Amino acid sequence: MRPIVQCVPNISEGRDKEKIERIIEPLKDHNGFHLVSYEPDADYNRTVITLLGDPEEMLSPLLAFIERARELIDMNKHKGEHPRMGAVDVLPFIPISGIDMEACTRFANQLGKRIAGELDIPVFLYGEAATKKKRKRLPNIRKGEFEGMKEKIRGNEWHPDYGSPRIHPSFGTIAVGARLPLIAYNIDLATDNIEIAKRISRAIRGSSGGFKHVQAGPAHLQERGHVQVTMNILNYKQNPLYRIHETVKMEALRHKVDVPSSEIVGLIPKDTIIRSLRYYYAVKGQSLDEEDMRLSEIAEAAKEHFGFRDFGVEKIIEANIEED
Amino acid sequence: MRPIVQCVPNISEGRDKEKIERIIEPLKDHNGFHLVSYEPDADYNRTVITLLGDPEEMLSPLLAFIERARELIDMNKHKGEHPRMGAVDVLPFIPISGIDMEACTRFANQLGKRIAGELDIPVFLYGEAATKKKRKRLPNIRKGEFEGMKEKIRGNEWHPDYGSPRIHPSFGTIAVGARLPLIAYNIDLATDNIEIAKRISRAIRGSSGGFKHVQAGPAHLQERGHVQVTMNILNYKQNPLYRIHETVKMEALRHKVDVPSSEIVGLIPKDTIIRSLRYYYAVKGQSLDEEDMRLSEIAEAAKEHFGFRDFGVEKIIEANIEED
Numbered sequence: 001m002r003p004i005v006q007c008v009p010n011i012s013e014g015r016d017k018e019k020i021e022r023i024i025e026p027l028k029d030h031n032g033f034h035l036v037s038y039e040p041d042a043d044y045n046r047t048v049i050t051l052l053g054d055p056e057e058m059l060s061p062l063l064a065f066i067e068r069a070r071e072l073i074d075m076n077k078h079k080g081e082h083p084r085m086g087a088v089d090v091l092p093f094i095p096i097s098g099i100d101m102e103a104c105t106r107f108a109n110q111l112g113k114r115i116a117g118e119l120d121i122p123v124f125l126y127g128e129a130a131t132k133k134k135r136k137r138l139p140n141i142r143k144g145e146f147e148g149m150k151e152k153i154r155g156n157e158w159h160p161d162y163g164s165p166r167i168h169p170s171f172g173t174i175a176v177g178a179r180l181p182l183i184a185y186n187i188d189l190a191t192d193n194i195e196i197a198k199r200i201s202r203a204i205r206g207s208s209g210g211f212k213h214v215q216a217g218p219a220h221l222q223e224r225g226h227v228q229v230t231m232n233i234l235n236y237k238q239n240p241l242y243r244i245h246e247t248v249k250m251e252a253l254r255h256k257v258d259v260p261s262s263e264i265v266g267l268i269p270k271d272t273i274i275r276s277l278r279y280y281y282a283v284k285g286q287s288l289d290e291e292d293m294r295l296s297e298i299a300e301a302a303k304e305h306f307g308f309r310d311f312g313v314e315k316i317i318e319a320n321i322e323e324d
Numbered sequence: 325m326r327p328i329v330q331c332v333p334n335i336s337e338g339r340d341k342e343k344i345e346r347i348i349e350p351l352k353d354h355n356g357f358h359l360v361s362y363e364p365d366a367d368y369n370r371t372v373i374t375l376l377g378d379p380e381e382m383l384s385p386l387l388a389f390i391e392r393a394r395e396l397i398d399m400n401k402h403k404g405e406h407p408r409m410g411a412v413d414v415l416p417f418i419p420i421s422g423i424d425m426e427a428c429t430r431f432a433n434q435l436g437k438r439i440a441g442e443l444d445i446p447v448f449l450y451g452e453a454a455t456k457k458k459r460k461r462l463p464n465i466r467k468g469e470f471e472g473m474k475e476k477i478r479g480n481e482w483h484p485d486y487g488s489p490r491i492h493p494s495f496g497t498i499a500v501g502a503r504l505p506l507i508a509y510n511i512d513l514a515t516d517n518i519e520i521a522k523r524i525s526r527a528i529r530g531s532s533g534g535f536k537h538v539q540a541g542p543a544h545l546q547e548r549g550h551v552q553v554t555m556n557i558l559n560y561k562q563n564p565l566y567r568i569h570e571t572v573k574m575e576a577l578r579h580k581v582d583v584p585s586s587e588i589v590g591l592i593p594k595d596t597i598i599r600s601l602r603y604y605y606a607v608k609g610q611s612l613d614e615e616d617m618r619l620s621e622i623a624e625a626a627k628e629h630f631g632f633r634d635f636g637v638e639k640i641i642e643a644n645i646e647e648d
Contacts, residue, residue, distance in 0.1 A: 209535060209536040239533050247571060254606035282580075
């Protein structure tokens with residue numbers, strides 16, 4: 001089975017549909033990977049593109065795509081609400097299955113080297129591919145944006161990882177990296193008391209002493225008539241879903257509040273679910289037949305153990321890939 | 325009721341008993357606070373001193389004690405295994421009851437100012453009293469130790485918070501600060517499988533993504549014939565005991581291992597127990613009569629809910645203070 005990564009380049013154009021189509025064209029109709037989606041945002045003036053498949057096959061098309069963006073986007077004229085420093089602003093490789101973070105970091109380096117060498121664009125490595133601690137978080141690199149980067153890149157501290165220490169005059173610069181998928185996970189509380197969602201959020205989120213990779217806050221779902229703890233999980237391996245789910249249930253006990261259901265926003269890798277099913281099956285004293293379970297069975301088991309609502313096999317990333 | 329702090333100065337002398345007695349003498353026989361203990365360590369060549377009581381009453385005696393240390397300890401001749409930068413190396417104020425962190429920070433500042441002004445010793449503020457993020461952790465300040473501090477203190481980055489940027493020639497320099505009490509808490513697992521204690525430690529400790537202020541590792545208790553998760557809790561307000569205890573129980577479920585008991589090493593403030601009893605009483609739907617509970621009742625309730633073994637009222641810090 002081929003390795004599968006998710007690759008999510010962001011381009012600094014979200015208004016001119018025709019231009020976006022021309023930039024994205026080199027990413028269409030490949031055997032080794034799929035162009036899953038692209039979502040232009042006019043306010044941000046930015047488009048988020050999602051690719052899924054074999055990273056080896058993505059490299060040359062990505063290079064052609066970046067070359068198109070260099071040709072068609074002039075950052076000197078770009079305005080939008082989202083911070084940005086380049087025509088293709090950021091490009092992460094995200095391990096989904098059959099590949100680890102180290103391999104994704106290697107692909108980030110291969111692509112970065114070619115972007116600098118063939119397209120004359122300076123490259124910063126970020127996330128797990130970062131070469132310095134300060135470059136791990138993208139906002140640190142991007143600070144000053146396109147306009148400030150002209151000066152910033154000249155100093156020793158912000159010398160690019162590939163290429164020369166001057167921005168491309170119209171493209172700017174790009175961050176290429178590797179990171180775990182971000183899981184958007186919300187847990188429903190059977191109450192409309194937002195204070196309870198606040199208190200539970202504080203108990204579990206990293207910023208107030210809870211689980212390191214969990215960002216959490218309270219939300220009130222007007223139409224459904226209850227509150228929830230809404231979360232981003234930045235590292236589902238160190239902070240698995242079951243542990244967060246069970247801790248929220250434990251905290252809810254003191255408020256006499258039930259935790260009837262939860263939801264995944266967007267897609268999640270199969271591995272996220274499997275890691276948590278291992279816990280629930282072990283607690284029940286049952287063995288989990290990981291290798292032989294079909295994706296539809298995994299989805300059903302997830303619904304049963306997490307109370308996922310509006311969930312189906314199509315929310316598992318791997319279900320969106322046909323085997324070649 | 326008077327405010328109560330714990331104050332724990334460390335001196336760089338752990339071998340010469342007579343000298344230690346002379347240095348400590350100004351801390352004895354006061355009405356407003358008690359000299360609870362002092363524990364010389366010959367290998368470290370260091371003595372940890374514990375005071376308990378009203379911080380206002382401690383200030384002048386502490387100053388006399390530091391003056392004695394300045395007189396009797398020459399850091400140019402000091403050798404020991406523990407890192408150190410001064411004759412009195414570190415001096416934290418720890419809020420126990422009737423006082424908050426802000427007030428402890430004020431006492432650290434008052435004492436620091438007098439140490440610099442009256443004794444000509446440069447002072448660094450650390451912990452919650454730190455004036456810069458980098459000075460929060462004591463090891464950052466102490467790096468280079470007495471020998472390296474001569475140079476280090478001259479640069480802009482390590483200008484002392486009080487006093488001039490040169491060490492006292494024989495005393496060195498001192499860190500004065502404010503911090504929460506450190507809780508040493510061990511949870512017993514009904515198994516002799518150390519791997520299970522390792523896995524649970526990894527799940528809960530900050531360094532591997534768990535609760536931020538929890539340091540945890542596995543331990544095998546040879547004589548008792550079982551393993552435990554052994555912990556330091558650096559902030560019991562953000563990481564309360566009940567949450568750690570319940571999370572360990574939740575993780576133990578997957579290993580089919582019981583969590584029969586736990587233990588507190590050293591003393592804990594009443595507040596630590598009360599905060600967790602609030603949880604257990606709320607879960608049971610009972611109200612906790614915080615104001616009217618006697619310390620002995622609090623100790624009993626803690627034993628019941630945490631399975632504390634070898635625990636009694638004497639382990640609660642407040643039980644060691646007679647009201648004046």
